[in-house]
Every structure is written in C-alpha cells, then in structure tokens.
Amino acid sequence: MDPDAFISSLRQSSWVTTQIEHIEQICERDAQYGSLNQPLHPTLELALQRLEIRRLYTHQSEAINAARERRDVVVVTSTASGKTLCYNLPVLDTILRAPQSRALYLFPTRALAQDQCGKLNDFDLFPKVKHAAYDGDTPSNERRAIRKLAHIVLTNPDMLHLGIIPYHQTWGMFLTHLKYVILDEVHTYRGVFGAHVAQVLRRLRRVCALYGSDPQFLCCSATIANPADLVSQVTGAVMPHVVTSNGSPAGRRTFLFWNPPRLDERLTQRRSTNGEASQLLAALTTNGVRTITFARTRKTTELLLRSARTLLEAHAPELVNQIASYRAGYTRAERRELEKALFNGDLLGVTATSALELGVDIGGLDASILTGYPGTISSAWQQAGRAGRSGGRSLTVMVAYDNPLDQFLMRHPEYFFGQPHEVATADCNNRRILQQHLLCAAYEYPIVPDDLALFGKNAKQCLQNLREDGTLFLRAGRLHCSTGIYPAAKVNLRSAENTVYQIVHHETSALIGTAEYGTALRTLHPGAIYLHQGETFRVEELNHQGLEARVLPAEVSYYTEAAQRSTLLVLGTREAFAYGAFGEVVVTSQVVSYQRKRLQNGVVLDVNSLDMPAQTFETEAIWLIIAPDICNRVTSLGYSLHGALHAAEHALAGMIPLLVACDRSDIGGITSLNHVDTGHPTVFLFDTYPGGVGISEGLIGRLPELMCAALQVIEECSCEDGCPSCVHSALCGSGNQPLDKAGASVVLRALLERMRECGSDRFLQIEPAPDSTV
Numbered sequence: 001m002d003p004d005a006f007i008s009s010l011r012q013s014s015w016v017t018t019q020i021e022h023i024e025q026i027c028e029r030d031a032q033y034g035s036l037n038q039p040l041h042p043t044l045e046l047a048l049q050r051l052e053i054r055r056l057y058t059h060q061s062e063a064i065n066a067a068r069e070r071r072d073v074v075v076v077t078s079t080a081s082g083k084t085l086c087y088n089l090p091v092l093d094t095i096l097r098a099p100q101s102r103a104l105y106l107f108p109t110r111a112l113a114q115d116q117c118g119k120l121n122d123f124d125l126f127p128k129v130k131h132a133a134y135d136g137d138t139p140s141n142e143r144r145a146i147r148k149l150a151h152i153v154l155t156n157p158d159m160l161h162l163g164i165i166p167y168h169q170t171w172g173m174f175l176t177h178l179k180y181v182i183l184d185e186v187h188t189y190r191g192v193f194g195a196h197v198a199q200v201l202r203r204l205r206r207v208c209a210l211y212g213s214d215p216q217f218l219c220c221s222a223t224i225a226n227p228a229d230l231v232s233q234v235t236g237a238v239m240p241h242v243v244t245s246n247g248s249p250a251g252r253r254t255f256l257f258w259n260p261p262r263l264d265e266r267l268t269q270r271r272s273t274n275g276e277a278s279q280l281l282a283a284l285t286t287n288g289v290r291t292i293t294f295a296r297t298r299k300t301t302e303l304l305l306r307s308a309r310t311l312l313e314a315h316a317p318e319l320v321n322q323i324a325s326y327r328a329g330y331t332r333a334e335r336r337e338l339e340k341a342l343f344n345g346d347l348l349g350v351t352a353t354s355a356l357e358l359g360v361d362i363g364g365l366d367a368s369i370l371t372g373y374p375g376t377i378s379s380a381w382q383q384a385g386r387a388g389r390s391g392g393r394s395l396t397v398m399v400a401y402d403n404p405l406d407q408f409l410m411r412h413p414e415y416f417f418g419q420p421h422e423v424a425t426a427d428c429n430n431r432r433i434l435q436q437h438l439l440c441a442a443y444e445y446p447i448v449p450d451d452l453a454l455f456g457k458n459a460k461q462c463l464q465n466l467r468e469d470g471t472l473f474l475r476a477g478r479l480h481c482s483t484g485i486y487p488a489a490k491v492n493l494r495s496a497e498n499t500v501y502q503i504v505h506h507e508t509s510a511l512i513g514t515a516e517y518g519t520a521l522r523t524l525h526p527g528a529i530y531l532h533q534g535e536t537f538r539v540e541e542l543n544h545q546g547l548e549a550r551v552l553p554a555e556v557s558y559y560t561e562a563a564q565r566s567t568l569l570v571l572g573t574r575e576a577f578a579y580g581a582f583g584e585v586v587v588t589s590q591v592v593s594y595q596r597k598r599l600q601n602g603v604v605l606d607v608n609s610l611d612m613p614a615q616t617f618e619t620e621a622i623w624l625i626i627a628p629d630i631c632n633r634v635t636s637l638g639y640s641l642h643g644a645l646h647a648a649e650h651a652l653a654g655m656i657p658l659l660v661a662c663d664r665s666d667i668g669g670i671t672s673l674n675h676v677d678t679g680h681p682t683v684f685l686f687d688t689y690p691g692g693v694g695i696s697e698g699l700i701g702r703l704p705e706l707m708c709a710a711l712q713v714i715e716e717c718s719c720e721d722g723c724p725s726c727v728h729s730a731l732c733g734s735g736n737q738p739l740d741k742a743g744a745s746v747v748l749r750a751l752l753e754r755m756r757e758c759g760s761d762r763f764l765q766i767e768p769a770p771d772s773t774v
Contacts (some may be wrong), residue, residue, distance in 0.1 A: 001289050001366040003254035003395040009287075010083075010414025015279060021400075022257035022413040032247035034061030035139065038068065040089060041096040043195060047123045053085075057247030060085050067218055072240035074219040076187065076227045078384025081248035084119055087182045087218040094179055095151045096128050102213070103180040105154040108188045110135045111339060113154040116184070120152065147171055152208075157193075158493050161200045165288040166444055166488050168207040175211040181235075184221040186227075187378055187424055189234045191693045192433075194426030196493040199437035202236045202428075202454050207444060215434065216731070223377045224424045233426045236454060239592045244673065251388050255417075256397040259410045263601070269723065270402040272601045274300060277371040277399045278307035281349055284367050285323055286316050291349045294383045295367040296663070299523070300371060301325045302531030304351040323349035350550065354379065365393055367450045372401040373409055375663045377421045402724035403666070404654035404713040411716055414660075424661040425694040428456055428669060432691035435462040436721055439471055439487045448480035492516075499547065503530065506540050515549070521591050522562045524549040525610050528594065544613065558605055563596040565733030566672045568684050570677035571618065572740045575700060578758040579751060580624040582700055585686055587621075590614040593731055607735065620692030622699050626681040630750040634743050647727040649683045649735075651710035652745060655731065656685070658709055660698040665731065704755050711748045714741060 007023070010016050010470060033055045039045070048054075057062070061075050063086035066073045075086045091103045107113045113133050120131045131152035134143065136159065144154060147170055155164070164171060181204070183189070189197045208215060217235050221227050228239045258280070260271035279723055281304065284291040292310075295301045305325040309665055312320045326338045340349045354374070368387040374380050380398065388394025400406040428434075438455060441447060452459045463479060466472040471487075472479045481487065492500075499517035504510060512532055515524055520542065524530065528539040530551055536550035566589040573583040591612040596605040625658050626645065634644050653669040656662065668688045675682040689697045699706060717726035722741035729736065 001013050001287075001393060001395065003137065003393060006252070006284070006287065006289070006395065007256065010283065013283070015390070017641070018261050019258050019276065020256060021259045021410045024255040024257075024413065024417055026253040026255060029246075029250040029251045031249040031250075032058045032245075034058040034247065036061055037065050041093050043096055043125065044089065044092050044123075045648045047092075047125060048126065051122060056085070058260045059080060059083075059243050059246050059247050060089070062245065063087075063218075063492055064090050066241040066243070067216070070216060072219075072231070072235070073243065074218040074221055074227045074231045075243045076221050076223055077244070077246040077248065078223065078250070079382055080250075080388075081246050083220040084116065084184075086220065086243070087180070087184075088120065088123075090218065091152065091182070092123065092125065092129055096125075099128070099151070100177045100368075101151065101179045102174050103152045103182065104160075104179045105152060105153065105179060105182040106160065107156055107184050108193075110156055111336075112184065113156060117154055120154075127167045133644075134164075136163075144170075147174060149747040150174075156619060157189075157197045157200050160204065160490070161196075161440075162488050165200070165203050165207055166440070166486050167209070168444060170476045172211060175208055176213055178211075178213045178215045180367050181217050183217060183231070183234070184217045185221070186231060187221040187224050187661075188235065190230070190424040190426055190497065191666060191695075193480065193494055194230075194234060194424075195428065195430045195691075195693055198234045198236065198426045198428040199434060199455075201234060201600060202494065203437060203441050203444065204439060205236065206451065206454060210445060222382045223421050224378050226423050230424045230426060233428055236428065236456075236712070251392045251394060252709050253384070253388055253393070254395050256395065257410055257413055258397050258399045259407075260400065260402070267363045269603075273372060273399050273401045274303050275601060277369050278311060279303050280399065281308045281323070281351070281370050282311035282315070282398055284369075285319055285349045288348065289367050290345070290347075291367040291369060292365050292383075292386050293349065293351045293371060294374065295351060295353060295371040296374060297616055298353060298655065299531050301351040301353055304371065306348070306531070307534075307599070307642045308351070319348065322347055323351070326350050326352040354383075364392075366392070368394070368396045370396065370398040373398065373404075376424075376661045377416060377419070378424070378661065380416070387682045403664070403730070404651055404710070404726055405657060407717065407725040408655065408658070408709065408713050411713075417710045421660040422657075422659065423698060425698055427692065427694035427697075429458050430691040430693060431458050431462055432581055434458055435465060436487070436491045438462050439466055439481060439483070440477050440491065441474055442466075443483070443486055443488070446475075446480045467572075473498070475584070495627070501542075501547045501549055503532075503537075503551060505551045506552045512551065520549060520613070521612055524611060525562060525591060525594060528562070528609060529554070529556060529558065529561065531559075542582065551617070555598050558596045560594050560596055561730060562591050562610070563735070564589050564591045565731045566590075566668055566670050568672075570623075570675075570687065572680060579754050580622065580703075581629070582697060583620070584618060584692075585621040585684070586616065586618050586621045587670075588614050588616045589668070595734075613623070617690040619690060620694075620696050621684050621686035622696040622703075623678070623682050623684040624703075624751065625678050626683070626747065626751075627754070628680075630754075631681055631746060633750060634746050637743075637746060639742040639743030639746060640738055641743070642671070642673055643738035643740030644682055645673070645683055646734075646746050647714075647722060647739040647744035648710065648747045649685070649743055650727045650729045650732065650739070651713050651748075652683070652706055653685055655706055655709040655713060656695065656699065659702050659705060661693050666693070668731075700720045702757050704752065707748050707752050707755070711745065711752070714745050714748070717741075 063075050065089040095101050132146045132150045134153050152189045231240050260276045263269045281293045365387040384396040400410045499522040503513040530537045538554035541550040571584040573581045575582045649669040649671045668686045670684040722739045
C-alpha cells in the first residue's frame with residue numbers, strides 16, 4: 001500500500017478535521033549478517049538451503065553461539081525479525097547430533113504452538129526429528145506416542161501445569177533427556193500470569209532435577225526495559241545472555257497519531273474513539289487494504305466490528321462479510337477458522353484483542369489500527385508490527401482514548417518514539433499464588449527442606465499455612481499432599497480467580513461464552529449489554545450460586561460500563577518514606593452502578609444503581625500521606641481538599657502504565673480525607689490482584705517521575721474544570737465527584753517540592769510486621 005496516498009485521501013474526507021496529531025516516518029532498515037563459531041549439522045544446513053535461508057542475521061548468529069556455550073539466552077528484537085531461528089537451530093542441531101535429546105517449547109497460547117508446528121514442518125527433518133503439539137486438543141490415543149517418541153513437544157504453560165508436571169512419572173524418559181526449554185513471547189509473562197508461570201517453571205525445574213536434568217532456557221521477547229531481570233524472575237535461574245542487536249531488514253513504516261476532535265466549546269468531551277477506529281477500518285477495507293484493528297477488551301472488538309459493518313453496508317455492502325472479529329471467548333473451532341481465513345486472504349479486515357498481538361502467522365497485512373494506547377510501548381510496537389511483516393511499506397494508526405495516558409502521548413509523541421520501554425515484572429513472591437503452587441509441588445513429589453531456596457523467601461511461611469489448614473502433613477522430614485484430588489485442577493494460571501461463569505441463552509440454555517468472577521460482576525450484571533461475534537445480548541439474570549449469566553438477543557443503540565467503589569485498610573508497612581509508605585492492605589470492592597452510553601459517541605444516557613456482592617482481598621499498595629501544610633495550602637487558595645486529592649489520585653493512577661508494564665485496570669485508587677490507619681489525608685494506589693503482582697512495588701523510587709507525568713497531564717490539558725483527558729476516570733465508583741483539577745496541581749507540585757527536600761531515593765527501611773501501621 002501507499003500510506004502517503006491514503007493519508008492524503010483521508011484529509012479530503014468530510015469526517016476528518018483535526019484528528020491527525022503527529023506523523024512519524026520510520027525508515028527502512030537494511031539487513032546485517034553474522035557468522036557462527038561452528039558450522040551447523042550438515043542435514044540442517046541442507047534444510048536451510050531448501051528454505052532459501054543462505055545467511056543468518058547478526059542477532060540470530062549471536063543467540064546461537066551463546067546457546068552452544070550452554071548459556072541461557074533471551075533475544076529481544078522486533079516483530080518479524082526471525083527470532084524463531086534463534087532457538088530452532090540450536091535445538092535441531094543438538095537433536096541431530098544426539099538423538100536422545102529432548103526440548104520443550106512453551107508458548108502463551110495454543111494458537112502459537114500450532115503455528116510453530118508448521119514452521120518446524122518446513123524444515124522437513126522427519127523422522128530424524130519428531131515434533132508434536134501437546135495441549136487440550138491432543139487426542140488421548142496420541143498422547144502416549146508423543147511422550148515416548150517426540151523430540152520436541154510444543155505446549156503452553158497451562159498444559160505444562162495441568163497435564164505434564166503432575167504426571168511426570170509418565171514423562172520420565174523425556175524429562176531425563178530434556179536439554180532445552182523454549183519460552184517464546186516471554187514479555188507476556190508478567191502480572192498474574194507471569195507470577196503463576198514463574199511457579200510452574202520452578203516446579204518443572206524441581207521434577208527435572210529428580211530425573212537428573214538441568215535444562216537450558218532459550219527465550220524470545222518483545223522489547224522491554226529489563227529482559228534479563230524478567231527471564232530470571234520467571235525461570236528462577238541465573239541471568240541470561242541478552243541479544244538486542246537486530247540484524248533483520250524492515251520496510252518503511254508510517255505511524256500516525258490520531259486524536260478524536262473535541263465535541264463542545266468547554267472542551268470536556270471528544271468524539272468516540274471506537275467510532276473513529278471503525279471509520280478508519282471501513283476506509284481501509286474499502287480501499288482493499290488488509291487491516292488488523294486492535295482493541296483492549298472483548299466488548300470493544302465487537303463494537304468496532306458492528307460499527308464498521310454498518311458503515312460498509314451503506315457504501316460497500318459487498319465487503320460486509322470481509323471483516324470479522326477475533327478474541328478470547330470464542331470456541332477453538334471459531335478461532336482456527338478465522339486464523340485460516342486471515343492467512344489465506346479470505347478476510348480483508350479483523351478486529352482483535354491482544355490474542356493476535358503475538359506471533360501467530362496470519363499472512364501479510366498492510367495496516368494496523370490501535371484503538372487506544374495498549375498500555376505499554378512494547379505492546380504498541382508488537383501490534384504495529386503485525387502489519388508490514390513481509391517487508392513492504394505499512395501504516396499504523398494509534399487512535400487515542402480520552403484518558404490521561406493517551407492524551408499525554410498525543411501531546412508528547414517524542415516520549416513514545418524516544419523513551420526506553422517499560423519495566424515488566426513477574427512477582428514470584430506473591431504468597432497467594434505461591435501457596436497454590438507449593439500444594440501442587442507437594443502432590444508431584446514430597447517437599448524437602450532443600451526446596452525452600454527454589455521457591456523463594458515466602459515459601460517457609462506458605463508451607464506453614466498449608467500445614468495448619470491440613471492440606472500438607474509432615475512425615476519422615478518431608479511434606480506430603482493430603483488432598484485426594486490433584487490440586488493443579490483448582491489453579492487458573494490466567495487469573496488470581498478460579499471461579500468461572502457460563503454465559504447462556506436465557507430461553508435455549510445454549511452456551512455463548514464464559515467470564516471469570518471479577519469480570520462477570522463488572523460486565524454481566526443485570527441490564528448489562530454483552531457482545532459476541534457482532535451479536536448483541538442483554539443480561540437478564542446473574543446467578544451467583546449456579547455461576548451462570550442468562551442473556552437474550554437485543555437490538556439496542558447503547559453499551560454499558562460498570563463502576564465500583566472500594567474501601568481499604570492497612571495491614572502492614574514494608575517500606576516507609578517521608579511522604580508515604582509501601583505495604584500490605586486489604587481492599588473491599590463492590591460494583592455499585594452502571595452507565596448506559598450511546599453507541600455512536602459514548603455520551604452517557606443514564607446511570608443505574610446495582611446491588612452486587614462485594615469482593616475482599618489482600619494486596620499491595622503504595623500510599624501518599626498529605627501533610628497539614630500542604631492541606632492548608634490547598635484550602636487557603638479556595639480549592640476543595642477532597643476534590644484535589646481525588647483528582648490527583650486519578651491522574652497518578654492513569655499514568656502508572658507509562659512506567660510499569662500493566663493495564664490501567666490493574667491499578668486501583670482510593671482517597672481518604674482522614675484515613676483510620678494513617679491519621680491523615682491519604683491517597684492509596686494498589687494492585688487490583690489478590691496478593692499483588694509488583695505494580696505498586698515497582699513505583700518505589702519512581703514516584704517523582706510519576707508525579708511529573710501526572711502534573712503535565714493536568715496542566716497541559718485545555719479544559720477548565722477537569723475532563724476524561726486529565727482527571728476523570730471511567731473506573732471511578734463515585735461518578736468522578738468531587739474533583740478539583742486546579743487543586744490537584746497544587747497538591748502534586750507541593751509533593752514534588754517535599755520529595756526534592758528529603759531526597760526522593762532516601763527510604764527508611766522497616767522490617768515487615770503484620771500489625772504495623774504508618
């Protein structure tokens with residue numbers, strides 16, 4: 001495609017006014033080649049010749065050389081740079097030279113594993129090298145042969161957790177000869193998922209040791225700030241060798257920052273982001289441009305599909321069925337059919353969640369649309385990289401939401417294109433998650449004192465908890481699992497929650513989809529609008545006892561968003577500093593209402609109260625204690641103290657994903673004018689996952705950066721009294737009341753002054769104490 005010509009045609013469209021905020025031209029990149037220290041096995045050399053791979057890029061040769069030195073490796077290069085060769089070649093070379101060798105390939109999704117099976121098929125090395133996917137779709141009659149004969153087993157962390165480690169006795173030969181564990185897309189192993197995978201891999205290393213093996217980890221990642229740290233956190237192994245020099249060629253990319261225009265003179269609201277993205281998708285489809293449109297939620301993918309199809313019906317009805325949606329919640333058969341249609345070119349456009357952000361080969365796409373900033377710079381580049389994968393010219397359009405983070409980037413594109421990528425963390429010390437996996441480990445093989453070092457500093461207390469509740473018992477110096485059913489079945493790696501609701505047709509009881517407990521409370525309450533494959537349903541009933549939401553088809557011109565209210569108590573302080581602290585808290589959250597919003601522009605039609613069950617969980621938080629002199633400064637200037645602190649909380653929470661790899665929904669905030677545990681006005685920022693996943697902890701030492709970013713968002717916004725671009729939050733349970741934008745600026749400036757006075761990096765270390773408070 002010709003991005004310049006398309007942009008020129010857009011400027012002539014009647015609906016395009018001031019949307020184009022910035023155009024970044026990213027130049028093409030020439031290939032750079034390297035060499036291996038030792039030649040590959042002759043059979044593998046011939047296979048590469050058949051694949052017309054004559055030379056290796058610099059990053060490929062560096063990674064292979066390091067792997068042959070028995071070093072753990074992580075390759076950190078852009079999408080479509082040939083990272084798979086970095087692990088395929090050393091693995092295949094080893095197997096060809098030592099046929100008893102085995103390798104385990106782990107991918108975050110089943111689709112990726114199936115896709116990589118195809119890439120291994122391309123080498124045409126059967127029967128010298130046998131490989132197979134092993135997941136929930138694998139027929140029972142094939143599993144024994146795979147365990148016995150496959151040199152390479154491709155799977156996902158869920159199957160490793162549920163179907164391999166607990167049955168390690170049946171995998172004895174495979175584990176005895178396991179030389180490599182491959183972790184592709186390792187940047188996805190953060191947050192709750194990362195914390196779970198970290199424990200699964202420690203369990204894997206433990207059972208490998210029982211069989212006398214110590215596998216080498218070869219990893220690939222999108223660009224993040226701390227790849228070595230993340231891999232070490234996830235694997236529990238030593239720091240790996242990091243490969244960052246990208247020798248692959250790339251075509252020219254045009255990156256467009258698109259900001260929906262203001263709707264009113266008071267500058268309080270913008271045109272709908274979803275509407276703008278739908279217009280762009282329809283325009284690109286009409287021009288025959290193969291396009292992927294990313295959205296952050298399942299609901300938004302369906303809204304985009306529905307809106308784009310409506311636009312096409314009016315102007316190009318023959319193209320309506322040339323676009324589809326792809327997200328979690330579809331059946332496996334539906335997802336495979338969509339992947340095939342994309343790869344074969346039967347579809348011109350697709351709306352997708354991050355399920356297609358990863359490396360599934362869906363053929364050559366020309367354009368990508370990002371509906372809102374996806375939360376991290378790494379994810380943004382991953383999504384952008386899904387277009388132009390064949391090396392040709394490509395277009396990426398990031399359409400901003402009306403929230404502080406997106407608007408900050410629209411005003412500061414240099415931050416996006418020039419700043420280092422975010423830090424990604426996998427909290428391997430989350431006690432709730434660790435305790436679940438220690439029970440799984442005891443089921444797999446009794447736990448001995450030497451295992452404590454593998455599972456980390458909280459293992460001893462977690463094991464004591466399990467003994468006290470009777471799920472572990474001590475015999476002959478070893479801890480045994482006392483439960484009759486294997487505990488892995490009760491541990492969901494993708495969530496801190498294990499409760500799943502079924503979504504069924506109210507009249508026919510046909511299964512439509514599923515949702516986890518927390519998601520169900522927010523999106524499947526009575527009156528909620530649920531979208532599936534472009535079809536609209538209204539929730540008629542949410543049955544908490546039966547774990548079921550009953551829905552009926554509905555033709556409506558609105559969608560729904562829920563709001564929740566939270567309270568918080570401090571359990572203990574781990575680190576204290578002059579203006580606040582970090583520690584453990586207990587949070588009680590409750591969905592209290594939902595808004596109905598007009599489909600076309602997001603205008604609120606009404607607000608409806610809800611009576612939903614509350615959720616109570618322990619987590620981690622960082623909090624800011626507002627000193628009396630700062631409070632006096634705010635009130636003496638005539639500002640509302642409560643409104644100022646509340647607005648500052650929203651701005652701070654909104655900018656956290658700029659510094660720590662997370663989603664905005666991973667962070668909660670609470671403002672108290674006189675908190676019972678601190679005795680002062682306090683702003684709390686907490687992880688929304690039970691036990692915490694390292695987000696608020698990652699802010700220690702970075703609060704000045706966070707404050708400056710929040711202050712910029714507030715003071716650069718042109719609204720008068722606050723708007724979604726600066727201090728309003730769609731997640732606010734009190735309807736964004738009260739808020740005082742000007743007062744928030746005073747609070748943040750005063751806090752920054754206090755930090756400069758005391759030295760922002762001078763923390764007072766405090767020993768953890770369960771009953772301590774600030």
